[in-house]
Amino acid sequence: MTIFTLDEVEKTFTNGEIEENILKGISLSLKEGEITALVGTSGSGKSTLLTIAAGLQPASNGEVLFDGNNLTTMSDEQVRKVRAKEFGFVFQFAHLVPFLTVEEQLMLMLEVSGSTLSKKEQKNEVDQVLDVIGMEHRKNAYPSSLSGGEKQRVAVARAIIHKPKVLFADEPTASLDSKRSKDMMELIRYLTKKMNITTLMVTHDEEMLSYVDRILQMSDGMVLENE
Amino acid sequence: MNIGWKEIKKNKSRFLILGSIVFLVSLLTMIISGLANGLSQDNAALIKDLPEGHFYMSEDAEETYNLSRIDTDVQNEIMNKHPDAVALSIQMGFLNDQDDKQQSVAFVTSTNSDLFEQVNKGEVIVDRSLKEKGIKTGDRLTNNQLRDELVIKGFVEQKKFSHAPVAYINREDYKKMYNVEQMQLVFIPGEDSAQSFTGLQSYSNKDFLSTIPSYNAEQMSLTMIVSFLIVISGMLFAIFFYMMNIQKIGLYGILKAIGIKTSRLFKMIWTQMFFITIIALTLSISLSHVFNLIAPEGMPFHLTIETTTQLSIIFLVVGFIGATLSGLQIRKIEPLRAIQQGED
Ligand SMILES: Nc1ncnc2c1ncn2[C@@H]1O[C@H](COP(=O)(O)OP(=O)(O)OP(=O)(O)O)[C@@H](O)[C@H]1O
Ligand SMILES: [Mg+2]
Numbered sequence: 001m002t003i004f005t006l007d008e009v010e011k012t013f014t015n016g017e018i019e020e021n022i023l024k025g026i027s028l029s030l031k032e033g034e035i036t037a038l039v040g041t042s043g044s045g046k047s048t049l050l051t052i053a054a055g056l057q058p059a060s061n062g063e064v065l066f067d068g069n070n071l072t073t074m075s076d077e078q079v080r081k082v083r084a085k086e087f088g089f090v091f092q093f094a095h096l097v098p099f100l101t102v103e104e105q106l107m108l109m110l111e112v113s114g115s116t117l118s119k120k121e122q123k124n125e126v127d128q129v130l131d132v133i134g135m136e137h138r139k140n141a142y143p144s145s146l147s148g149g150e151k152q153r154v155a156v157a158r159a160i161i162h163k164p165k166v167l168f169a170d171e172p173t174a175s176l177d178s179k180r181s182k183d184m185m186e187l188i189r190y191l192t193k194k195m196n197i198t199t200l201m202v203t204h205d206e207e208m209l210s211y212v213d214r215i216l217q218m219s220d221g222m223v224l225e226n227e
Numbered sequence: 228m229n230i231g232w233k234e235i236k237k238n239k240s241r242f243l244i245l246g247s248i249v250f251l252v253s254l255l256t257m258i259i260s261g262l263a264n265g266l267s268q269d270n271a272a273l274i275k276d277l278p279e280g281h282f283y284m285s286e287d288a289e290e291t292y293n294l295s296r297i298d299t300d301v302q303n304e305i306m307n308k309h310p311d312a313v314a315l316s317i318q319m320g321f322l323n324d325q326d327d328k329q330q331s332v333a334f335v336t337s338t339n340s341d342l343f344e345q346v347n348k349g350e351v352i353v354d355r356s357l358k359e360k361g362i363k364t365g366d367r368l369t370n371n372q373l374r375d376e377l378v379i380k381g382f383v384e385q386k387k388f389s390h391a392p393v394a395y396i397n398r399e400d401y402k403k404m405y406n407v408e409q410m411q412l413v414f415i416p417g418e419d420s421a422q423s424f425t426g427l428q429s430y431s432n433k434d435f436l437s438t439i440p441s442y443n444a445e446q447m448s449l450t451m452i453v454s455f456l457i458v459i460s461g462m463l464f465a466i467f468f469y470m471m472n473i474q475k476i477g478l479y480g481i482l483k484a485i486g487i488k489t490s491r492l493f494k495m496i497w498t499q500m501f502f503i504t505i506i507a508l509t510l511s512i513s514l515s516h517v518f519n520l521i522a523p524e525g526m527p528f529h530l531t532i533e534t535t536t537q538l539s540i541i542f543l544v545v546g547f548i549g550a551t552l553s554g555l556q557i558r559k560i561e562p563l564r565a566i567q568q569g570e571d
Contacts, residue, residue, distance in 0.1 A: 051563055054484075056484060056561075056562050056563050057561075057563055080483075080486055080488070081486070083484065083485065083486045084485065084486020084487075085486070087486075089481075089484055089485055091481075095477065095478070095481040097230070097478060097482070098237070098478070099230075099233050099234040099236075099237035099238060100230070100233055100237075104228065104233065107228060108228050108230065109485065111228055112485060112486050112487050113486065142237065158485070
């Protein structure tokens with residue numbers, strides 16, 4: 001079942017006098033529970049496409065349809081609510097809140113997503129996820145005392161704790177070594193499959209492609225699909 | 228979750244430093260306000276303690292009360308119309324005590340009124356500060372312009388004029404000393420607006436205070452220091468939160484990306500600002516009131532709860548404005564910026 005559709009999405013940036021057409025009419029759809037990888041040369045527009053899909057910047061033209069809603073016509077506040085409730089984000093760096101413990105990071109995400117669970121249920125939820133990512137013993141640690149791989153695992157936990165429908169990941173393994181990258185991909189695959197989360201992921205790393213269901217090749221603002 | 232509080236807990240030293248500076252600035256502000264208030268009390272308690280009303284002095288006195296002479300007919304006319312009006316005169320002068328030591332005083336005499344002490348001929352009531360100079364009730368004092376002695380009949384609390392203790396004397400004695408028939412001033416208590424009398428100019432209590440030499444100069448410079456300190460405290464908050472925010476642009480971006488409202492980020496700054504300010508103010512209020520109690524006798528220091536409350540409110544408002552101004556940049560941060568930025 002299709003949960004996410006981009007229809008003829010275009011993006012134009014104006015640098016002074018020059019208009020640059022970064023996305024040249026992209027149409028694609030994501031199937032529920034599938035992991036889709038966006039690959040392509042640097043500057044081909046992968047991150048731009050991902051952030052438009054995630055409602056972090058508007059498209060110049062075209063439509064972004066999520067679960068029956070048109071993100072392109074929603075107000076900023078409505079888009080924010082969708083992001084908080086239905087989307088999860090992982091980026092190249094973990095970007096954890098430096099003054100919150102691992103547990104607090106996840107509790108905050110639950111709160112932001114508008115969770116209706118009681119405090120106790122939320123704590124249970126957090127404990128379970130921490131158990132899955134193997135970080136239970138560090139739940140009272142602050143990010144500054146975590147390793148790069150640990151931080152990124154917490155970032156993944158934060159991205160899925162509120163059971164979003166879609167996970168957006170922009171080069172989630174780029175800051176990790178090869179062993180940790182594989183662990184990270186395994187974790188993402190395990191979690192999204194278990195929770196039936198649709199994933200759109202940008203990656204540079206060929207090795208990571210074995211963990212995805214579908215690969216979209218981008219080139220110069222266009223998508224050339226291949227399997 | 229109160230993220231503002233969590234941040235304070237994690238970065239104690241950073242907030243402790245800001246808190247200490249706010250504490251020191253607010254303490255200094257309160258001490259200087261106490262001093263300003265004390266000095267004004269020392270300078271003009273005689274006038275400040277009067278109810279609201281209007282003073283009248285002759286137009287040709289050009290705002291100098293001791294050049295003013297109220298025409299006796301005009302005075303009578305006013306007194307008939309306003310039974311609570313009082314005519315008074317003030318002159319700086321000296322009293323010689325029994326050891327022939329000169330004490331500088333402000334002689335005050337008035338027509339019959341509750342607002343000023345009334346004494347019989349040959350008697351004097353003086354400010355309590357003369358007690359500390361060794362003068363007692365019953366002492367016989369002399370004045371160079373007066374043949375007869377003046378007997379101390381009693382003391383009054385805190386009645387000062389032009390930094391000198393007030394000495395209330397009888398009109399007859401005053402006339403002999405200064406050789407004048409007319410009074411200098413008329414005071415009509417009451418909230419009503421000023422009235423016009425031929426040849427007289429009206430002054431509100433506040434306006435009259437500023438005609439006292441040195442009063443304005445003193446108060447203005449102190450008020451200026453106090454306002455500067457308040458502005459500085461506002462800037463402290465603005466600059467502190469600005470620096471903190473600059474460091475946190477990436478973080479704010481990511482928080483916005485995951486769906487935190489901008490208003491929540493503002494609330495975070497406000498919580499921090501109020502938390503710090505309230506603790507700093509509590510400390511500086513207590514300390515300045517302790518200072519009020521232990522200030523040396525001769526030091527004109529007078530801090531009221533009213534003043535500290537007013538200052539505290541101003542500090543909170545100014546801190547709020549400073550923090551909010553520096554927070555305005557948060558609104559401009561786009562979630563995207565953060566993602567393209569490197570590691571925190
Ligand atoms: N805000 C912007 N203003 C102007 N140009 C932009 C902006 N954002 C992106 N671009 C341009 O759009 C093009 C595509 O950028 P994008 O970040 O999407 O590439 P990418 O495929 O993610 O590259 P990489 O693999 O290096 O991350 C680049 O040439 C970039 O300079
Ligand atoms: Mg990119």
